[in-house]
Amino acid sequence: MASILVVHGPNLNLLGLRETDIYGTATLDSINKKLESMAYEKKIDCxxxxxxxxxxxxxxxxxxxDHIDFIIINPAAYTHTSIAIRDALLAVSIPFIETHLSNPSKREHFRQTSYFSDIAYGIISGFGAKSYELAMLAGIEYCQHNCV
Incomplete structure (x- = not known):
């Protein structure tokens, strides 16, 4: 069975409570439940x-x-600072989608640089919790065409 890993970076455990005008009211738990349902429907482990x-x-x-076929990652603030996570993604050599709830291009200048975008399979941002769902759809499609 194909497997998708969803990685949430710092402060995303506070979704639904923090800066709802930017990040929306969906909680991390509600996002995970929706993604799990989408994957389960397509017989993909999540x-x-x-x-x-x-x-x-x-x-x-x-x-x-060794157990993951695809990654969806929201590095959050590490998007702009973490060469170490970038190196880890290169080292494990698993295709990934960089995703963000907000659109970093429309945020503060320091948020407009990503250490991940140039090595990502794709980037989805700016759609709130739907960003994760769109990334999951792309991950499912990837797994259906490329995973044994």
Whole structure:
């Protein structure tokens, strides 16, 4: 069975509570439940991981590299700072979609640089919680065409 890993970066555990004018009112749990349902419907296994710590994200990617076919990652603030997570994604060599709830291009200048976009399979941003759903649709399609 194909497997998709969804990685949520720092502060995403507070979705639905923090800056709802930017990130919306959906909670991380509601997003995960929707994605799990989408994957289950297509007979694809789905794993979820959230951490506020860069090293934990790197460790998780490395530890699960042999069991994952595709990654959806919202690096959150690490988008603009983490060469280490970028290197981990290159090292595990698993296709991934960079996703964001907001559109970083319309945010502060420092949020407009991504260390991931140039190595990503694709980028989906600016659609709130729907960004994750669109990424899941793309991940499912990838797995249906490329995974055994």
């Amino acid at each position: 794993l979820f991981f959230q951490s506020n710590h860069e090293g934990q994200i790197i460790d998780y990617l490395q530890q699960h590299k």
